[in-house]
Amino acid sequence: MLVLLFTVSMFSSAVLLFLVEPMLAKLMLPLLGGSPAVWSTCLVFFQAVLLAGYLYAHAATKWLGRRVQIALHLTLVFLPLSILGILPLHLPAGWEPPAVGNPVPAILSVLLVAVGLPFFALSSNASIMQSWFAGTGHKQAKDPYFLYAASNAGSLVGLLAYPFFIEPHLPLSEQRALWSSGYLLFAAMTLACAFLGWRKSPTSGPAASGGGWESAPCPWRLRIRWIALAFVPSSLMLGVTTALTTDVPAIPLFWVLPLAIYLASFILTFLRHPPISHRRMIQILPVFLLLALFPTVTRMNFPFVAFLAVCLLLLFCVAMVFHGELARSRPQIGQLTEFYLWISVGGGVGGVFNALIAPVVFHSVLEFPLVLILAALLRPTPASKPLEAAEAVWTKRKDWLLPLALGLCMTMVIEGISFAGIKPGPLAIVLFFAYSMLWCIGFRKRPRRFAAGITAMLIASSFFSGPYGHVLDSERSFFGVLRVSNDPTGKFRYLLHGGTLHGVQSLDPARSREPLAYYTRSGPAGQIFRALQARMPHGDWAVVGLGAGAMACYLQPGQTLTYYEIDPLVARIAEDHRYFTFLQQCAPQARIILGDARLKLRVAPDSHYDLIVIDAFSGDSIPMHLMTREALALYQRKLAPGGILAFHISNNYLRIAPTLGDLAGDAHLLCAMEDDTALTQAQADEGKSASKWVVMARNQADLDDLMQDRSAVAHWTPLKARAGAGVWTDDYSSLLSLIKWTWG
Numbered sequence: 178m179l180v181l182l183f184t185v186s187m188f189s190s191a192v193l194l195f196l197v198e199p200m201l202a203k204l205m206l207p208l209l210g211g212s213p214a215v216w217s218t219c220l221v222f223f224q225a226v227l228l229a230g231y232l233y234a235h236a237a238t239k240w241l242g243r244r245v246q247i248a249l250h251l252t253l254v255f256l257p258l259s260i261l262g263i264l265p266l267h268l269p270a271g272w273e274p275p276a277v278g279n280p281v282p283a284i285l286s287v288l289l290v291a292v293g294l295p296f297f298a299l300s301s302n303a304s305i306m307q308s309w310f311a312g313t314g315h316k317q318a319k320d321p322y323f324l325y326a327a328s329n330a331g332s333l334v335g336l337l338a339y340p341f342f343i344e345p346h347l348p349l350s351e352q353r354a355l356w357s358s359g360y361l362l363f364a365a366m367t368l369a370c371a372f373l374g375w376r377k378s379p380t381s382g383p384a385a386s387g388g389g390w391e392s393a394p395c396p397w398r399l400r401i402r403w404i405a406l407a408f409v410p411s412s413l414m415l416g417v418t419t420a421l422t423t424d425v426p427a428i429p430l431f432w433v434l435p436l437a438i439y440l441a442s443f444i445l446t447f448l449r450h451p452p453i454s455h456r457r458m459i460q461i462l463p464v465f466l467l468l469a470l471f472p473t474v475t476r477m478n479f480p481f482v483a484f485l486a487v488c489l490l491l492l493f494c495v496a497m498v499f500h501g502e503l504a505r506s507r508p509q510i511g512q513l514t515e516f517y518l519w520i521s522v523g524g525g526v527g528g529v530f531n532a533l534i535a536p537v538v539f540h541s542v543l544e545f546p547l548v549l550i551l552a553a554l555l556r557p558t559p560a561s562k563p564l565e566a567a568e569a570v571w572t573k574r575k576d577w578l579l580p581l582a583l584g585l586c587m588t589m590v591i592e593g594i595s596f597a598g599i600k601p602g603p604l605a606i607v608l609f610f611a612y613s614m615l616w617c618i619g620f621r622k623r624p625r626r627f628a629a630g631i632t633a634m635l636i637a638s639s640f641f642s643g644p645y646g647h648v649l650d651s652e653r654s655f656f657g658v659l660r661v662s663n664d665p666t667g668k669f670r671y672l673l674h675g676g677t678l679h680g681v682q683s684l685d686p687a688r689s690r691e692p693l694a695y696y697t698r699s700g701p702a703g704q705i706f707r708a709l710q711a712r713m714p715h716g717d718w719a720v721v722g723l724g725a726g727a728m729a730c731y732l733q734p735g736q737t738l739t740y741y742e743i744d745p746l747v748a749r750i751a752e753d754h755r756y757f758t759f760l761q762q763c764a765p766q767a768r769i770i771l772g773d774a775r776l777k778l779r780v781a782p783d784s785h786y787d788l789i790v791i792d793a794f795s796g797d798s799i800p801m802h803l804m805t806r807e808a809l810a811l812y813q814r815k816l817a818p819g820g821i822l823a824f825h826i827s828n829n830y831l832r833i834a835p836t837l838g839d840l841a842g843d844a845h846l847l848c849a850m851e852d853d854t855a856l857t858q859a860q861a862d863e864g865k866s867a868s869k870w871v872v873m874a875r876n877q878a879d880l881d882d883l884m885q886d887r888s889a890v891a892h893w894t895p896l897k898a899r900a901g902a903g904v905w906t907d908d909y910s911s912l913l914s915l916i917k918w919t920w921g
Contacts, residue, residue, distance in 0.1 A: 179373060183310045184327045186366040190302040191331030192338075193359050195440075197266065198223050199339045199433055200352055201292055204268055205284065217415055217532035218281050220436075222288045223296065224411070224521070224528040230300030231521040235514035238308045247371045250305050254367050257295040257360070266292055266353045280655055281533065295360060302367070303328040304514045309370060329443040336433040336440065348908040395512055400519050406503050407523025408530075409552050410496040414439045415531035416545035417488045435492055442496035446504040455501040462498050462556055463621040465491040466549050467614045470631065473546055474638035475610050477603065495552050502557055540651045541658050546635050554628035576626040580617075584633030587613050591640045600665055610638070649756065654746040661756045669693070669864055670757065672725045672750065679747075680725025681864050682757050690762055692727040693864035695827055701851040701870035701891070705823050706731040708882035709788050712819065716787030719815070721774040721803065722825075726751045728790065729764035738767040739786075741774040743800075775802055778815055787817045792825040794833055804833070805905045809840050813875075821880070822846075822873040827866070831915045835899060837871045842898025846873040847880055853891040871896060 202219040237246045269290055343352055417435045445451055469491040472484060508516050527548075535544040590609065594601060601609070617630040649670075650661040660673045663684070672680035681694040696702040706728075709716060715735040720728055723742040732738050742748050748769050754761045770777050774793070789812050793800055802808060804824075812822055826833040834850050841848035854867035872893070874880045884893050903909070 179310075182366070182373065183306055183370055186363070186370050187303055187306050187328045188331035188334075189359070189363050189366060190299050190306075191328045192335035193356065193363055194296070194299045195332040195335035195436075196339055196343070196356055196359075197292060197296065198436075199336070199344075200349070200356065201266065201288065203344070204266075204349060205287075215284070217419065217528075218284045219288065220415065221525075221528040221532040222285050223300075224525040226293060226296050227300040228518075228521040228525045230297055230302075231304055231514070231518045233297075234301045234304035234308070235518045237305065238514050243309070244375060246305065247309070247375055250301070251368065251371050253301070254298045254364050257298060258364065266356060299363070302363075304517050306370060308514060329440045329447070332440045333437055333444065336437045340433055345911045348906070350908055395508060395515060399506065399508075402506070403503060403516065403519040404523035404526065405555060406499045406506075407520045408527045409548060409555060410439055410442070410492070410499050411524040411527030412531050412544065412548040413492055413495050413527075413552065415528060416542075416548055417492050419531070419542060420488055420545055421485060434489060438489055438493045439496050442493065442500045446497060446501040447507075451501070451504070453497060455498070455505070458494055458497045458501065459557055462494050463553070463618060463627060465494045466553055466631065467618060470546065470549060470634065471610065471614070474613075474634055474641070475606050476638075476641060477606065498556065499552075536653055536655065540653050541660075542653075546631075550628050550631050550635075553631055554624055556624050556627075558622065558624060572623075576623055577629055579620065579626060580629035580633040583613065583616055583630055584637045587634065587637035588640055591637065610634075613637075650750070652746055652750075654744055656744040656746070659744075659746055659750060661750060672757065674747075678866065680727055680751075680757065681866070682725060682727070682759060683864060689758055690730045691864075692730050692759075694727065694866040695825060695868035696727045697865045699860075700853045700865065700868055701893075702728065702823075702825070702868070703731075704851070704883055704886050704893075705788070705790075705821065705870070705872065708886065709821060710736075711882060713787045717785060717817075718788045718790070719778070719781070719786040720790040720792060721778075722790075722792035723747050723751050723769065724792065725757045726759035726764075726767075728792075729759050729767055730762070732764045732767070738764050739781075740767060740769045741777055742769055742771060743773050745771055773800075775808060775811065778811055781815050783814050784817050786815050787820045788823065789816055789820070790823045790825065794824065794826050794828055794831075801905070801910045802907060804836060804840065805907050805910060806840060806843060807907045809844050809846075809873075813844065813846075819876075819879055820874070824871040824873075825868065826871055827868045833915065834869065834871055834896060835902070836905060836915065837873075838896040839898045839902045839904050841873050841896065843904045844873075846875060847877055848873050848896040849880060849884060849893040850896045851891050851893045855891070 198219060202215055205215055205219070237249060241249065269287060343355075347355070414435045421435070445453060446455075465487070468487050471487075503520060531544050535542075613634055617627070617634060620626040620630045647665075648660055648662045650659075652659050657674050660671075662671050662673065663669070664671060668684060670682045670684055671678060678694060683689055683691060683693060692698065692702065698707075710731075710733060714733070717737045717739075718732075719739050719741065721741045723740045724747070726740070729738060740748075748771060751757055752760055752769075760767060774791075791803055791812075793803055809822075816822060824833075824837055826837070838848055838850075848871060850869065850871045852869050854869065856865060856867050872880065872883060880893075886893075
């Protein structure tokens, strides 16, 4: 009974701990444009509070008597109920992120107010409960590490329950109420454990002062090793999350899968009899390190399912190796809370590095390959026989000579191809980099040599232009990495956000005012502007999502254009005439309003815009709050009589049209879609991209010109609401059913 009570108490607190993380992150997403950095920043906050919880638990068990610990911890657990009341979690009323500048400090501060106190109580519970259990005199109290596995199992259940069961079926208001009820149950179970701990606690002697365990001081070398072993999986977990959500939606599923694998590795490695061989995981780790680097060095896009599988398998392998080393080096019970404290320090440092330092220091997502290099360097290897002095010197020299030879050979081949003007096909690229990786895998028995080989490959591959040509500028903001590049043929200039194309301009001065990519005159965008200009030659337009500013070139005298852009870096690049000249040449008077479109559109005059274009769904983390019932009501208020709503929904990973059809039906709007994805090679060579668009209007007459337009190959077709389909609201949305699990 005693073991069951403590196990269930730790399990339930961990479930609550890891349910609230994706829940709070989703609450904040509508105000921050759906950026994956929201989750990374939230995770840093949670890791920091978790570290504070472990620090408190370590100090309490070291310096306070058992009954003082119990009284203090009960006060901590019940304090959120007395201050916050039994109310669902919520963001402070009226909170909004800054329109310009880094929103990270604002996110951290609002999380501290919204959930800081209950999260701190939950985060300290695992260590405190193990300490109490170890002092009960139970026959299993000498090795309470099995309770750590129970805690991580609860964390895993909480994480996986959210995207698969809670988010798809419960609105946010009910999710928050359910969590608050769960916290009440947790408080009651903690009280029961405290009662048992109090009854069985000695009132004097060593146990009363610190749990009754005396051990030698822990050497700093071992502490630093614990920190390093915890840092690598933590940093990689966030790196994998960023990689997965750079070009796909930042939904809880893709947040929790990496974190779930991270936690599962703790469960498996801290079992008394781990089911997976630690030695085997060490042996296969180099293979997964190189497989994960393949998309980075080749600059190729791979099917999402394949990329997802490789990233998650890599994370699992790294976490099993490094957490396995932690489990093998765990100390005696007297250092239990200190052990958890240093593990938390390593995890927290990994989170701070990825979420706070890397976006400021690096212009691209370098933290992912860097942590792979560190994993290769710190990978444990079986002990080998000592070498002779001369042989050892030569072996150490080869640790840098062989990787240097690999890097030089790769660079010579890449530069030779570039100098000769050869454009290798995908198969040739794959074979070249596969051969280089086979060369590198031969270094795996020497961690330094293997890490140097990976570094050499990454440096050499930086000279490879990839499918988007020569990079002119690469910068990073809270919302992702932006690159400006010239294509290999020298005909076009690209703006890319992650791997998603956000704008194309011809480098031919005669065509520099020509909208390209998704916005060509022969495509749906051209049809929309022609039809509207014929009816409203002096209209006012609003475009959500600036990109390179191509739609500005549809502007005619007497018309006005307002862009709403959440990322200041996008605006700076679009206005920089060294890179793009759409705004300068076509609409120098266009307004650019920085900030989230939902927040900024609220202050626009009602019935003002003749056209509102929502161009925010073309590939990277889509802002779900721009396609809800409340968002559509806002657009309708700002739309002038006879006006049109247009949604650009080209997306490699999501089927967005059905949800928009449901919203239009709910709002009694007419809706039509055009699928312009069947391009000829000649059209692609001229800079046109495949695209899909949806339009909505109040009356059939507002869409007649579009529906009857036969100037393009593709045509508009009515889009109806689905029978029985749920309509997205600010309180309920789930992207899981919209995902395309196959390419295209």
